[in-house]
Amino acid sequence: MTSEVASAMSNQTTVPSAEQLLQSMGLTNGHSAIVGLQWGDEGKGKVVDLLTVGFDTVVRYNGGANAGHTVCVGDEKYKLHLLPSGMLYSGKTNVLGNGVVIDPEQLVKEVHGLRERGKQVDAENLKISDRAHVVLPWHKIEDNLLEVTSKAPIGTTGRGIGPCYADKAIRLNAIRMGDLTDDAKLVAKVNRIAEFKNTLLSALASAHKVDFTPVNAEEIIATLRKCMEVLGPMVTDTSSLIHEKLRTGDRFLFEGANANLLDIDHGTYPYVTSSNCSSLGVHTGAAFPGRNLNNVIGIVKAYQTRVGEGPMPTELHDEIGERIREVGREYGTTTGRPRRCGWLDLVALKYTASVSGATHIALMLLDVLAGLTELKICTAYEVDGKKTTNFPADNDVLAKAKPVLESLPGFEESVEDCRTFDELPENAKAYIARIEAEIGVPVVFASVGPRRDQSVLR
Structure with missing residues (x-):
């Protein structure tokens, strides 16, 4: 690890090395999770970024593009919404686990943004769970309609996160990343669900006299196909990948989005997000056994x-x-x-x-x-x-x-x-x-x- 640390830190001589951080924080053994203990925005990205050198695989296990990490590397500032903060290092595997809900357009935008700044983002260092659910245009419309028409709005970001998780639980109208790799399944699902959502959302909008523009299934399909030209090679069975890496001795760092007080089960309900963003989400959101998690920062x-x-x-x-x-x-x-x-x-x-x-x-x-x-x-x-x-x-x-x-x-x-x-x-x-x-x-x-x-x- 010493040569890797020296290489990674060569342009920042005053930055503590991974060995210093891990020893100081008592993290020299086992696997670790980093979680926010308040209402989010605590600065998780900086800590993940500092510790990544000491681990082999960095996993994001919950949330969606409603979360954001700002990481400063020297004079460079990176704003990440879906990508794990470990993307700023070379030689690491980064995983978007099954507990994450993925907005393909936002993810492609982030991928291109990092590539334009000279960072590697490809199928070698980014793995996307085929079980992760997809945020689609109707989710964003529903999110905003619910806020506008509710007498007790939650104050969401309008990114479609809650409706996407709701569809995941309802099961009938959900699309997962694995579905996008099968074009026939993609077309059939989008056409069927778009018709249903247009009926449902137009009725809600009409009842509250709110403007509504129906979603266009053909446009959505075309956009998803284009996104999959970039993301398709990265979509895989991350559950199997994680367990194979666990067997071969990789050290894991889990990165939570949002924070404990926004946890769907343990936060200040109903003013919470829609996923398990405490350390408990590691196990469901990344298929990582509880007995294997040693440290929670x-x-x-x-x-x-x-x-x-x-x-x-x-x-x-x-x-x-x-x-x-x-x-x-x-x-x-x-x-x-x-x-x-x-x-x-x-x-x-x-x-x-x-x-x-x-x-x-x-x-x-x-x-x-x-x-x-x-x-x-x-x-x-x-x-x-x-x-x-x-x-x-x-x-x-x-x-x-x-x-x-x-x-x-x-x-x-x-x-x-x-x-x-x-x-x-x-x-x-x-x-x-x-x-x-x-x-x-x-x-x-x-x-x-x-x-x-x-x-x-x-």
């Missing part, structure tokens, strides 16, 4: 953010919240939507760390808090006059929760040039220690800037 912002609808107990509606948004550049990678910002919620974090079985914490965007003279963390909720440290399943209860905040001294010094925990300001170290004490999981890594080299090791 929970990615956590040093504060709290959220996009879309739904309660957020620690949200700030003042100049501090605005400052966090601007300093942290808290605008969506996929949509550009401004994110809601607030103090770190340790009630929620303790819950998600337990659900995902987090063994390590990577604390991101610590630099955003520099310059604040006072920091606050939420250690409990007050609901109907009663104090609780349990995270409620009922969204209406969460909406009533008032945060019980604990004040800590802030740190005015910049942390952007720190590279070890010892170099951090004392108050920054105290802030991290308080987080560890509350959730019972060690913080083994901290990010103090967007670049690869702006990484603090313990």
Whole structure:
């Protein structure tokens, strides 16, 4: 691995090597998953990108093009929505697992975008599950119609993710990537489903007096055929591939999209995404046995953010919240939507760390808090006059929760040039220690800037 690391890092001498990261984070053995422990946008892409050199195969196991990772490599910035962050390294196998829903047009756009920037993206280093479901134009139309006509909109990205997962569960009108490799099956399915969707969606639109343009089956078929000229060679049985690589000794790194509080089963339902984005999704979304997953690295912002609808107990509606948004550049990678910002919620974090079985914490965007003279963390909720440290399943209860905040001294010094925990300001170290004490999981890594080299090791 040493020669590979040296080659991969040769143009970034200040970046910690894979050996340093893996040893520091206690990841030298077995397979690892990286999951967000909040409402997403925690900075998972940077950690995956840093750790990839130490693994053989990187697997994305859930979500769709509604997710986005921004990865900075030197002065270059890459925005990925479907492709695993491991694509930025050579010599690695990248997998889009069966739990991902794939928008073929978006994926082709990303493939061409990376190729134009000199990155390899082909059947050798990208494998797409033939069991992964396909996001189609009618899904996007349905997504937006449901938001417009609902009296309680979820606040989706409109990318068709929810309707695609719904069709996967209903089964009658779903198309998988494997279907696109059989032209006769592709034509038959698209024609049949397009007719059904036009009937269904036109009725919904008409009932609410919303404009509706029927989908054109022939245009969809032509687009999918063109997409498959690029993607077709990459579509394969990734379940068999993963288990073969497991038998031959490959080390796996699993990359989650979205985050625990957006998990369809364990998040703040109904204001969630439509897939299992906790570490539990690794097993269903990539056909990877639970007993083989050794490490779960929970990615956590040093504060709290959220996009879309739904309660957020620690949200700030003042100049501090605005400052966090601007300093942290808290605008969506996929949509550009401004994110809601607030103090770190340790009630929620303790819950998600337990659900995902987090063994390590990577604390991101610590630099955003520099310059604040006072920091606050939420250690409990007050609901109907009663104090609780349990995270409620009922969204209406969460909406009533008032945060019980604990004040800590802030740190005015910049942390952007720190590279070890010892170099951090004392108050920054105290802030991290308080987080560890509350959730019972060690913080083994901290990010103090967007670049690869702006990484603090313990």
